[in-house]
Amino acid sequence: MIPAAFEYHAPKTLRQAVATLRRYDGEARVLAGGMSLVPMMKLRLANLAAVVDLSKIDGLAFIDETANGLAIGPMTTHYAVESSDVVRRVAPILAETAALVGDVQVRNRGTIGGSVAHADPAADLPAALLALEATFIVAGGPRRRTIRADKMFVDAYTSALNEGEIIAEVRVPAMASGTGWSYQKLANRASRFAVVGIAALVATDEAGACTRARVAVTGAGPAPVRARATERYLVGKQLTPANIAKAAARATNGIEFLGDVHGSPEYREHLTAELTKRALTEASERMG
Amino acid sequence: MKINVTINGETRTDDVEPRTLLVHYIREMRGLTGTHIGCDTSQCGACTVLVDGLAVKSCTMFAVQADDATIQTIEGVATDEALHPVQEAFWLEHGLQCGYCTPGMVITLMQVLERNPNPTEADVRRGIAGNLCRCTGYQNIVASAMRAAETMRGETR
Ligand SMILES: Cc1cc2nc3c(=O)[nH]c(=O)nc-3n(C[C@H](O)[C@H](O)[C@H](O)COP(=O)(O)OP(=O)(O)OC[C@H]3O[C@@H](n4cnc5c(N)ncnc54)[C@H](O)[C@@H]3O)c2cc1C
Numbered sequence: 427m428i429p430a431a432f433e434y435h436a437p438k439t440l441r442q443a444v445a446t447l448r449r450y451d452g453e454a455r456v457l458a459g460g461m462s463l464v465p466m467m468k469l470r471l472a473n474l475a476a477v478v479d480l481s482k483i484d485g486l487a488f489i490d491e492t493a494n495g496l497a498i499g500p501m502t503t504h505y506a507v508e509s510s511d512v513v514r515r516v517a518p519i520l521a522e523t524a525a526l527v528g529d530v531q532v533r534n535r536g537t538i539g540g541s542v543a544h545a546d547p548a549a550d551l552p553a554a555l556l557a558l559e560a561t562f563i564v565a566g567g568p569r570r571r572t573i574r575a576d577k578m579f580v581d582a583y584t585s586a587l588n589e590g591e592i593i594a595e596v597r598v599p600a601m602a603s604g605t606g607w608s609y610q611k612l613a614n615r616a617s618r619f620a621v622v623g624i625a626a627l628v629a630t631d632e633a634g635a636c637t638r639a640r641v642a643v644t645g646a647g648p649a650p651v652r653a654r655a656t657e658r659y660l661v662g663k664q665l666t667p668a669n670i671a672k673a674a675a676r677a678t679n680g681i682e683f684l685g686d687v688h689g690s691p692e693y694r695e696h697l698t699a700e701l702t703k704r705a706l707t708e709a710s711e712r713m714g
Numbered sequence: 715m716k717i718n719v720t721i722n723g724e725t726r727t728d729d730v731e732p733r734t735l736l737v738h739y740i741r742e743m744r745g746l747t748g749t750h751i752g753c754d755t756s757q758c759g760a761c762t763v764l765v766d767g768l769a770v771k772s773c774t775m776f777a778v779q780a781d782d783a784t785i786q787t788i789e790g791v792a793t794d795e796a797l798h799p800v801q802e803a804f805w806l807e808h809g810l811q812c813g814y815c816t817p818g819m820v821i822t823l824m825q826v827l828e829r830n831p832n833p834t835e836a837d838v839r840r841g842i843a844g845n846l847c848r849c850t851g852y853q854n855i856v857a858s859a860m861r862a863a864e865t866m867r868g869e870t871r
């Protein structure tokens with residue numbers, strides 16, 4: 427299928443991109459990897475006056491190690507993230523999650539900025555970024571601002587970005603040494619999107635008591651969320667199978683489960699608890 | 715809009731509408747119909763080509779995004795003398811039935827084997843997750859990929 431006609435702009439700077447977006451007053455969108463926007467335009471779910479391609483702007487695809495973690499450019503592809511030695515060392519859950527997005531072709535073009543901005547309720551990276559407590563530096567407003575991961579995903583296909591704002595950088599705190607991690611998803615057979623996906627990070631003290639647990643759920647409800655009740659239950663406890671099972675049962679708290687052809691609300695609820703159990707189990711086995 | 719695209723070594727400048735999909739540009743304007751269209755949802759991979767060395771679904775990219783790019787399609791994979799080892803292996807292992815998915819499979823597997831010359835069968839299956847074979851000939855496609863990997867590593871059977 428062929429999209430409706432639109433004007434194409436490929437600015438050379440972020441400033442020009444912002445100015446062009448503003449000129450179209452909500453009728454234009456930025457184009458990153460196009461792995462979500464182009465299909466939507468083909469199906470005419472998105473009808474735009476103009477598209478502002480970010481790919482000709484230098485310096486938007488990078489992975490830098492900083493004092494406390496990673497700075498990742500918005501145009502960095504899923505393949506670049508999955509194959510980066512730096513990401514594998516500093517935030518391995520992010521590399522592992524990126525490797526499970528879609529397929530080779532989608533990962534070659536799809537970007538971290540696009541994945542976050544698109545806020546697909548079944549997207550994978552948001553779960554890892556929530557568990558990592560990533561932050562997003564956003565350009566396009568009166569001044570650059572920072573949005574925390576737990577404020578970014580508002581509703582299905584709705585991020586906290588205002589009209590005309592562009593994600594300029596993703597900041598990912600390093601995983602503290604000794605942290606165990608896991609990303610577990612049941613993938614939709616056709617698209618590989620998460621029917622439900624769970625990202626988990628855990629750490630314990632020398633006596634084996636959990637000092638930190640961060641768990642995020644994607645695919646289950648309209649937006650990915652932290653499973654705070656699970657996290658609270660675990661802290662201070664031993665990561666025994668019994669405690670993990672009890673913590674995992676709490677991952678469903680407060681989620682308004684989606685129902686569609688890929689799974690009923692009841693099925694997603696079941697998956698959320700089950701995959702949380704698996705994620706916490708694998709994470710606890712991987713603590714250094 | 716004017717775009718400048720090199721396909722299989724031949725560079726041309728063409729005028730396209732921004733909404734022209736790369737796959738339509740390749741098939742209709744460049745006359746290279748080996749690149750197929752199998753779906754409307756970016757899922758089948760029949761349209762896969764290499765853009766600047768990266769396997770992409772050409773139905774999910776606008777031709778204008780390929781301005782100044784170098785593209786390889788299935789027509790540019792064999793030389794006058796020889797098939798590419800992946801093509802050769804598809805022939806020997808009966809990796810195709812109707813052949814509709816084959817151009818996309820071959821191009822995707824070229825990328826998969828370039829990145830991982832020593833794959834397991836599971837790696838190959840993950841590698842072609844974005845390519846559907848409606849004839850469901852996956853067993854032989856995977857066997858073809860394993861044989862191609864051996865050939866490309868310089869091993870013989
Ligand atoms: C067949 C297929 C399978 C897929 N499977 C999965 C999967 O299993 N898991 C998964 O998580 N995803 C999956 N995806 C989606 C993929 O990960 C996309 O890469 C991602 O959702 C969007 O990234 P993009 O760079 O392609 O963005 P685009 O499609 O270019 O843009 C998407 C939206 O984000 C906006 N945007 C892009 N960049 C920015 C920015 N820097 N600042 C502000 N707004 C921006 C655009 O304006 C647009 O509204 C799949 C896609 C396809 C086609």
Ligand code: FES
Pocket residue numbers: 750751752753754755756757758759760761762771772773774
């Ligand atoms: S035609 Fe491109 S993925 Fe199906």
Ligand code: FES
Pocket residue numbers: 809810811812813814815816846847848849850851
């Ligand atoms: S051989 Fe017929 S679609 Fe694959």
